[in-house]
Amino acid sequence: MSRFLTILICVFVCQHAFNQTADYNKLMEKAGENYAVENYIAAFNYFDKAQEKAITQEQKGEALAKKDECRLLILEQKINLEIAQKETDSALGVANTIIGAFYFYDERFALAYKNNKYGFINKEGTPVIGYKYDEARPFSYPGLAKVKRGDKNYLIDGTKKEYLLGxxxxxxxxxxxxxxxNMQLTQIPDRVFESPNLNILLLNGNEISYIPEKIDSLLKLKELVFFNNELNSLPENIGGLNELRLLDAGNNCLTALPKSMIGLTKLEMLVLYNNQLTSLPNYEANNYLLEVLDAGNNLLESLPKGFSNLQNLKVLYLDNNQLDKYPVQLSSLGNLTHLSLAGNQLETLPEEFGRINKLVSLDLWGNNIKSLPNSFGQLINIEELVLGDNQITQFPGFIENFPALTSLDLSFNQLSELPEDLKRLTILELLDVSYNRFTEFTADSSLLPALAKLSLAGNNLRSLPDSISTFVNLTFLDMCNTNLDSLDTSICTLTNLTELYLNDNKLTSLPQEVEMLINLTLLDLTNNLITEENLKLIEKWLPGCEVIFKHKITEQRPIDDEK
Structure with a gap:
């Protein structure tokens, strides 16, 4: 896989989350409040969380753009701190932490500043693109950064190649x-077609509804981005762009694709997300370089027979279509590493599914799957597995055969117990079994020693499981809507917790031992029976924590058990 595509894969891999739109709006609002008072570190963290909760590409782009602004401002503040040395070492440490942890695009490129010049460094602080630019912006989708040297502007890509901007x-x-x-264009300007050596053309975020036939005059074009316009069709002669590596026509109004698309044999990435397509090109040969295909949010009911010819395909998104049967062509794609079939109408998976055993990420959220084939256990490289919102009644025993698994989502199913032996999941960091039928949770840290995020929300647990106190590495715990009427003092052992969700329960107070949760930054107590007096005590015990508390029920009315 080329370095360019390695960067792009990270942009498209995402997880589904419950009630994401509301969370996104809330987080963006909090981020804006901090941004307004120049608290850019806090604002960055909220924008970062909002990006995770975003559903649409537009939301993701908005949050990402704001993150980029904060990154530059954090860097600027850091430089000023270092020069003036007016602030404490801890403030500089926080700035360094934010820049080091979040500023790196694809974990490789961070904007840096030295001797009045900008460059890009890796995580070791070593320059990978020298300090030679007078102005620079961070890398962003589609793996490009805008820089300026002297009186000329460039776009640079992940291979460090410069492209002179017009x-x-x-x-x-x-x-x-x-x-x-983002220039509110309704048509492509004529000057575009007057640039015979054009390699990159970015037209995303406009109102363009038509691509003229003369697009095929741009014979050197490698990257063409039309994301978020009003296109109803692509011209037939787009297949003449023989050097094209990236084509992004996502978030438009396309109902069909021209047959000439099969002529784009050098295409490495194709984005068709959020259109109205009912079919994809029927690739007739196996000489295609395509590695990333996003056809999510369309109207696909099946895949063409020739789809199995895409032997180089590594990332495939077919989420939110109308597939009611597993496309057998996928079992021939032995190089797939990321696959999303979320939001379709699948009821079963065939034994052939196990053939795509290079998968590291699989998303089957929101189908009608009741059980998984035995061949599923052949996915020994899987790292992220999403099986939420199906009809699974029994915890798949072969999950124990996934030693590389770090994230497992089994939420919104019909599970009532965990398997006895989970000892092979030694690096599992996230486990979501929310909204199932658990009445107890017996797993402890000896089975899941690396667990950092756990959601038990929506299960009828009625009390904090005894084993929870053993998970001392937990940073995130969701116990909302579990019919809790008290919180055991054993919660105090979870000193690494940063987020604790206890909303929609029957709590009247919390034990004073919660003051030992010194790293807690967010505590949600919405929809409980806690009095204002007890709430003030909790806020006193947790001075550095944001406590969310809103009454939506009277203090005399219990939470419905059926909720």
Whole structure:
């Protein structure tokens, strides 16, 4: 896989979350409040969480853009702190932590500043793109960064190659890239077709409904981005762009694709997300370089026979379509590493499913699956597995055969117990079994020693499980809507917790031992029976924690058991 595609894969891998739209709006609001008072570190964290909760590409783009702004401002504040040395070492430490932990695009490129010049460093602090730019922006989708040296602007990619931007007094024959995104354009400007050496054309976020036939005159075009426009179709001669590596036509109004698309044999990434497509091209040969295909949020009921010819495909998103049967062509794609079939109408998976055993990420959220085939146990490389919102009644025993598993989502099923032996899941960090039929949770840290995030929400547990106190590495615990009427003092052992959700229960108070949760930053007590007096005590015990508390029921009315 090329370095360019390695960067892009990270952008598209995502998890589904319950009630994401409300969470997204709430987090963006909190981020905006902190941004307004120049608390950019807190704002960055909220924007980062909002990006995780985003559903649409537009939401993700909005949050990502705000994160980029915060990153630059954090860096600027850090530089000022280092020069002036007016703040404490701890403030500098926080700035360094944020920059080090979040600033790196694809874990490889971070914008850096030295001797009045910008460059890009890796996680070891070693320059990977030298300090030679007068101005620079961080890397962002689609794996490009905008920089300026002297009076010329460039886009640079993950291979460090520079593309001269058509800004200022530049000869049209020298222009290699044009960024015309988010300019409210209704048509492609004529000057685009006057640049014969154009390699990159970014037109995302406009109102363009038509691509003229002369697009095929841009014979050197490698990246073409039309995401979030109003396109109803693509021209037939788009297949003549023989050098095209990336085509993004996501979030438009496409109902069909031209047959000439099969001529784009050098295409490495194709984004068709959120259109109205009922079919995909029937690839007739096996000489395609395509590695990433996002056709989520369309109207696909099946895949063409020739789809099995895409032997280089590594990332495939078919989520939120109308597939009611597993496409057998997928079992021929032995190089797949990321697959999403979420939000379809699948009821069963065939034994052939186990053939795609290079998978590291699989999302089957929101289907009608009741059980999994035995061949599922052949997915020994799986790291992220989403089986939520199905009809699974028994915990799949072969999950124990997944030693690389770090994230497991089994929420919204019909499970009532865990298997006796989970000892092989030694690096599992996230376990979500929310909204099942558990009345107890017996697993302890000896079975899941690396567990950091646990959701038991929506199960009828009635009390804090005894084994919870052994998970001393937990940073996130969701016990909302579990019919809790008290909280055991053993909660105090979870000193690494940063987020604790106890909302929608029957709690009247919390034990004073919660003051030992020194790292807690968020505590949700919404919809409980806690009095204002007890709430003030809790806030006193947890001075550095944001306590969310809203009454939506009277203090005399218990929470419905059926909720």
């Amino acid at each position: 800004e200022g007094a530049i000869d049209v024959n020298d222009i290699q890239a044009l960024d015309l995104s």
